[in-house]
Amino acid sequence: MSEKMWGGRFAGRTAASVEAFTESISFDARLYRQDIAGSCAHAKMLAHQGLISEAERDQIVKGLQEIEQDIEQGNFNFRPELEDIHMNIEKTLAEKIGAAGEKLHTARSRNDQINLDIRLYLRDEIEQLIDLVIALRKGFVSLARKYLGQVMPGYTHLQRAQPVLIAHHMLAYYEMFGRDQERLADCLKRVNIMPLGAAALAGTGLPIDREFVARELGFPKVTANSMDTVGDRDFAIEFVSVAALIQIHLSRLAEELVLWSTEEFSFVNISDSFCTGSSIMPQKKNPDIPELIRGKSGRVVGNLMSLLTLLKGLPMTYNRDLQEDKEPLFDTVDTVSRCVAITADLLQNMEFNTAKTQKATAAGFMTATDLADYLVTKNIPFRQAHSIVGQAVAYGIAQSKDLAEMSLAELKKFSALIEDDVYQVLSVKGSIDSRQSTGGTSSLRVTEALVAAEKALGI
Numbered sequence: 001m002s003e004k005m006w007g008g009r010f011a012g013r014t015a016a017s018v019e020a021f022t023e024s025i026s027f028d029a030r031l032y033r034q035d036i037a038g039s040c041a042h043a044k045m046l047a048h049q050g051l052i053s054e055a056e057r058d059q060i061v062k063g064l065q066e067i068e069q070d071i072e073q074g075n076f077n078f079r080p081e082l083e084d085i086h087m088n089i090e091k092t093l094a095e096k097i098g099a100a101g102e103k104l105h106t107a108r109s110r111n112d113q114i115n116l117d118i119r120l121y122l123r124d125e126i127e128q129l130i131d132l133v134i135a136l137r138k139g140f141v142s143l144a145r146k147y148l149g150q151v152m153p154g155y156t157h158l159q160r161a162q163p164v165l166i167a168h169h170m171l172a173y174y175e176m177f178g179r180d181q182e183r184l185a186d187c188l189k190r191v192n193i194m195p196l197g198a199a200a201l202a203g204t205g206l207p208i209d210r211e212f213v214a215r216e217l218g219f220p221k222v223t224a225n226s227m228d229t230v231g232d233r234d235f236a237i238e239f240v241s242v243a244a245l246i247q248i249h250l251s252r253l254a255e256e257l258v259l260w261s262t263e264e265f266s267f268v269n270i271s272d273s274f275c276t277g278s279s280i281m282p283q284k285k286n287p288d289i290p291e292l293i294r295g296k297s298g299r300v301v302g303n304l305m306s307l308l309t310l311l312k313g314l315p316m317t318y319n320r321d322l323q324e325d326k327e328p329l330f331d332t333v334d335t336v337s338r339c340v341a342i343t344a345d346l347l348q349n350m351e352f353n354t355a356k357t358q359k360a361t362a363a364g365f366m367t368a369t370d371l372a373d374y375l376v377t378k379n380i381p382f383r384q385a386h387s388i389v390g391q392a393v394a395y396g397i398a399q400s401k402d403l404a405e406m407s408l409a410e411l412k413k414f415s416a417l418i419e420d421d422v423y424q425v426l427s428v429k430g431s432i433d434s435r436q437s438t439g440g441t442s443s444l445r446v447t448e449a450l451v452a453a454e455k456a457l458g459i
């Protein structure tokens, strides 16, 4: 006789290599809390429905609580021959309390049990990640407040384009991560549905009460179709896709921080405590944190590909392939949570070099569009204005003079309509503050946006 919990129909022992190949306890042990919470709720429902006695329920719940303590204190013996977290806990319970423990798995399968465990796990992790994203967004808002009024070049194609406020750039990230926050909350709606009671795939003939379990565990509703339920990992894939996008956003920021902390840009200084040195070049101070964040986007995107491919070609309903969902999912949770948290810390450990950003904004013909717009106000069609300013820029490049450095006589050579008031337009401040369209970089709009962000985050 095999000692397996499913061993009844088996005559021979499982090969050691098969045990080692099929076990998941080495990675699903981290679901012990969720597994125990689910089992307690299930036992309470079984007693409520008269499927076990109240005394048996109490024995089960007490036994499970003791097991949880043992695991927490490192006194639990995880046995790979028991495959997974479900059977490790259930078998230990049965050894502890006897027959009552053997009733726990009534009207339940590991197929719906694992689905429940992952949902409980993700529900907590998503809530924590939302808090981390909020803290990160606060970081951008406080930088926006700190540098309000300070300017920097805005880029397209990584070429200097138009002057912007540093605060505008920071609030761009506030918006970007705001969408991520919304996506997390939205994905949580589909995670937060109670699957237990689907049993192996077809439901159960025993008189269970799924809504009772849902209430016990704080789920607003139960899943609708038992077959869909046990084969469904969409909710996990959805989470990982949201997490991948968060990681990509972090990576874009990381790329900017790497660039900005070069000698060539010198727009920011990351504090010593958030940089590392080189083992050979004594002068080096490297932006390793942003680099690692950028690098880790590869694993998170890889995890998303793993999970999508995992489902491809799986027939209804549960298939053992699904056990492969956990490592990419756990790795995604760990990686993205750590990256969001350290990025929020990093924002508090960097400073803008405003002398540099200001100097960079003064050069590069960044007010050329403003000059074109100025000519438009003098009734010159925009296309003609564009061409006139293009000629002025070409002249400026040849003479090593920015537009604002040209005399009125020089500017008038390109259009007689240019008057003395042009210098207001050609100044960085004038350029920025003219951009009062909704969502633009003028001090007026940015201050409004900043105040709204502070209000939204309760700062």
Ligand code: ARG
Residues within 6 Å of the ligand: 024, 028, 084, 110, 111, 114, 320, 322, 323, 324
């Ligand atoms: N360890 C399994 C998993 O992660 C639990 C469900 C196993 N079900 C089964 N019928 N073998 O998916």
